[in-house]
Amino acid sequence: MTQRRKISAQLQTQIRQAARYLCEYYHTDERWQYVAFTVDHVIPVQAGGANTLDNYALACFHCNRRKADKTTVLDTETRQLVALFNPRQQLWADHFSWSADGLFIVPLTAIGQVTVNLLELNRERVIQIRAADILVNRHPPTDDPKL
Ligand SMILES: [Zn+2]
Numbered sequence: 001m002t003q004r005r006k007i008s009a010q011l012q013t014q015i016r017q018a019a020r021y022l023c024e025y026y027h028t029d030e031r032w033q034y035v036a037f038t039v040d041h042v043i044p045v046q047a048g049g050a051n052t053l054d055n056y057a058l059a060c061f062h063c064n065r066r067k068a069d070k071t072t073v074l075d076t077e078t079r080q081l082v083a084l085f086n087p088r089q090q091l092w093a094d095h096f097s098w099s100a101d102g103l104f105i106v107p108l109t110a111i112g113q114v115t116v117n118l119l120e121l122n123r124e125r126v127i128q129i130r131a132a133d134i135l136v137n138r139h140p141p142t143d144d145p146k147l
Pocket of ligand 1 (some may be wrong): 023
């Protein structure tokens with residue numbers, strides 16, 4: 001069975017650059033945070049996920065903790081199991097967009113919806129941070145879909 005492995009500083013730098021320093025779930029820029037982001041196994045090691053670049057995503061502590069070992073979530077409306085957003089296989093902009101005021105992540109798909117719900121991508125604290133960041137042009141990230 002695959003074990004979790006310590007990720008070298010060099011590999012961590014590669015992961016950060018590939019992610020453009022964004023938490024790959026809620027698209028906040030690590031460079032404005034007080035706490036460094038973490039490396040998420042998109043497919044958890046326990047579920048057979050590999051310790052390789054194509055299974056790593058940059059994630060803030062909150063997203064990583066909320067996601068834990070999940071890859072699917074029960075959609076309470078449709079009663080179907082829906083896969084969480086996979087930042088290695090899917091494009092963020094296909095599943096999420098920003099509200100016109102930039103404060104909320106708007107899910108575009110069922111995948112986007114269950115991910116917003118599970119990871120609490122529009123929680124109160126994050127909305128406050130986005131509001132403050134908009135004032136100083138730090139949000140939304142410049143290469144996201146435009147407001
Ligand atoms: Zn996050």
